[in-house]
Amino acid sequence: MTESLSVDVVDLPLMWLRDNCPCSRCRDPRNGQKLFQITDLPAGLALGAVRQSADGGDGADGAAVEIDWAPDSHRSTYSARWLAANRPGADTCEGPGDRRGETGKTLWTAADLEGRIPEADWAAYLGDPAVRAQVLESVLALGFALLRDVPCREGQVLEAVESFGYVRETNYGRLFDVRVEPDPTNLAFTGARITPHTDNPYRDPVPTLQLLHCLSNAAVGGDSGLVDGFKAAALLREEDPGAFAVLARTPVPFRFSDSRTVLEADRPMIDVDGHGRIREVRFNNRSIATLRLPADQLDAFYLAYRTFAEITLRPALQLNFRLSPGDCLIFDNVRLLHARTAFEESGARHLQGAYADIDALAGTLAVLRRERAAAGGEFLDGLAALFEGEGAGVYLGEEVTMAQHMLQAAVRAEAAGAPDALVAAALLHDLGHFHGPVSGEELMTGTDNRHSHTGADRLAEWFGPEVTEPIRLHVAAKRYLCAVEPEYFGRLSEASVYTLKVQGGPMNPTEVAAYEKNPYAADGVAVRRWDDEAKDPEVTAPGFAHFRPMLAGLLRTA
């Protein structure tokens, strides 16, 4: 037991620490559910013995702290890793936590997204978990995403919901048709212009998601608009904090009734959490019933309401687009305001809509990410196996193995203080040689002068261009350096001189100019130089395990 560890634990809030005991008597290992009541903990909870342990407790390598609690003699073991990740400090905020509130969102104005509407093709969305994750993340972060080429058949919107969650059925049904009706009970079913609003503020809970699937849109008019209601509320807070406070505090009686339905909810237009952070926006002038407040509060409310309404109508806030048949818009109905321009009632415009909830969407994304993380772990396992297996036995006409060569390149990059992505590029620069039918001999005879591309393409599933592009360029960089640095050629190894020929020889001036235009040109050169220096039979670089955590941090999660 080291003193520093003991002090570490003593400083921690004891109830919190004990409540997080990971032992199988305290938490169900299958689902993490806690198996005791907070009232089960002894009132005079105190630390008894505190020991450092070699066993990480959660199967992790590394240190752990073992605590015998007083007065009930329960024993808890916390891994040092868990303690490091969760240790409360003076500057601990509430963590990444609440993705429903404004701090979990990316607020936007129209200019931020003009020409960059988050969208994906329906088939790619269904077929590719990474695309699916991107779409769902856009709904969480930006409040919406647009699916394209969704089959134009009735009821299809329900399949869109079921791709990530569950339909919230209402008095409008599991789905609703938005088109001109002969005897409309709702303005939505006319050709009238509808200004930015959220749907169903008269429900409680309000459906947190809405989907609108366009089946036809041949009418003149009927364009769509979206406004980030969180942005509008944040602007109100900035420009008129008093008005923001009034709207966050005042329950508004939202109401809808028709021949079969009466719905009422008393909720503020801007719903904030216990720390005043924006969490939900309800904005729908059509459904506000008569407010019952003292006269002076009514005046204050109406001024604030009008000020907020003016902000929501600012053109700078409204992202405009037109739904085409096959488009399906998914949006956060307690954040985004949606609008449409008026349209000719004689024209064919038919959307089908459905409500759903964002918690299931977030859960689907979390599962995709968990699966992705598991796949990432498998990918790294595969790399480790290459370095330790195939790579450890292959010589490419050099005096070091392929694995040793790549590890040495990475060590050089690391020593040069290169950023993680470039160390990774150095480590993986010859990956294109692995796992293929290309032997070292074939390389020497010039049948694999594309290994840089093979490697980069193979890695693109897991790494961004800052890793893959220097790898893609590292062969071209050799031809480039031979053209611009005469002394470079003199330093090449025998094998490298040989392969230069099959790679096309030094670049001509046109090729040099083209190379220099590549944004990753310098990184490619850097990798090339470490590549050239990484062929020392006298050196033994650390193994793949040394670099694995760094690689894990670079993996594309979605």
Next chain:
Amino acid sequence: MTESLSVDVVDLPLMWLRDNCPCSRCRDPRNGQKLFQITDLPAGLALGAVRQSADGGDGADGAAVEIDWAPDSHRSTYSARWLAANRPGADTCEGPGDRRGETGKTLWTAADLEGRIPEADWAAYLGDPAVRAQVLESVLALGFALLRDVPCREGQVLEAVESFGYVRETNYGRLFDVRVEPDPTNLAFTGARITPHTDNPYRDPVPTLQLLHCLSNAAVGGDSGLVDGFKAAALLREEDPGAFAVLARTPVPFRFSDSRTVLEADRPMIDVDGHGRIREVRFNNRSIATLRLPADQLDAFYLAYRTFAEITLRPALQLNFRLSPGDCLIFDNVRLLHARTAFEESGARHLQGAYADIDALAGTLAVLRRERAAAGGEFLDGLAALFEGEGAGVYLGEEVTMAQHMLQAAVRAEAAGAPDALVAAALLHDLGHFHGPVSGEELMTGTDNRHSHTGADRLAEWFGPEVTEPIRLHVAAKRYLCAVEPEYFGRLSEASVYTLKVQGGPMNPTEVAAYEKNPYAADGVAVRRWDDEAKDPEVTAPGFAHFRPMLAGLLRTA
């Protein structure tokens, strides 16, 4: 235009008044949806001409105020009735408004409901709108209701949901089975004791209703318990306001994950509205993940959490009962905590559960009430027709018509300062004579000495016992008065003397003693005296319309 009306309008908040313009350009008459934006109102809104009008504007009788607005010349007409009902005053609270918050609820402890669990038979619930309304009102006010004799078949719980609303589907499906499972992913699916908790705090929005339908419960143990979480929170606020504030402010990371699901929500245990009123409670020790807060805030949170947990576990708060096969419990899952005792895993215990939302339930109740109010209007129309038709033509051996007789009795009651219910009893005391095959002649020959009961029974659908019981007693009261007041007999009319005989003559001492035990004995005597005095052919009482608003206020709404 009278000065007082003008002053009345001038004092009102103008934006509020204009926003409530009921004209068909401002509001869609079909659904009450507002057809203009708050920003459409002119900035310098002011009253132009203000006139009193004879036309109530909304079709009501009575006065109205007509306003020509400046500067846009829009014309609004507000009925005096609407103004009276909605006029803001210094003491206006937020109205009956929010039925989701604590002010819309009846908080309870176990003793309040012991032996008085709100329950109804499934067949009566389905068949009788009044029973259905009572059940739904119980869920709103008390947080739960118990349906008995619900058919014991799988999937039936979904029919129970569909009787008032819509199923909230989750990763557990449209319904879920609560029984012992071989490889449980949730403590619910074991035989373990489960302390009071709300379900699914890791969802956002949390399903606001839960239904549990008991298919079998032959296991030893497995009794149910309910705790009013609003009551527990209110006690916490009373006993430890600081702890209440901490729990209302601190987002708690609730989390659930299994092999197919990851759900997370950061929400406070006690959710309050902008005025600090309790609106939702989430309490589930099993699902609390690691809180990330500064150390001192963790200490404060854990103390508050433990204090609240101790309150939820007070036996005085927990209503205990046992679900029998066919019982279906409907409860508010963001208010009530539910619990169960441990049970023998070998015993047969099988519940099916489903989630739903309370807004649709409240909407169904509102529609039932609207239908009930419409039926009440029709009932009053029917009474009016009796007074003006049949009743105006029938003489029961007296010199006044039946209608005039009953109206005179009501006038006497009113003049005596009797409460509304007793005025209504006087007005309707002879209703049993109407609408039946009994003519005045038959009455005189003694074939209808039960008209008091006939009338009371007929009225019981719409009035409480304070109206029906004095009517039921008014014949017995005559026999009673003849026994105890010798001079009373002397004042009887000729016809009344005759009918006394067929009614059984003066009471004997045993009958007198029995009569005096009836809690409505005095009211019966009062109605009797007004009855006797209401036969003056020289008097013309005001018509039924005079009494109608008073009767409308007495109608049982559900």
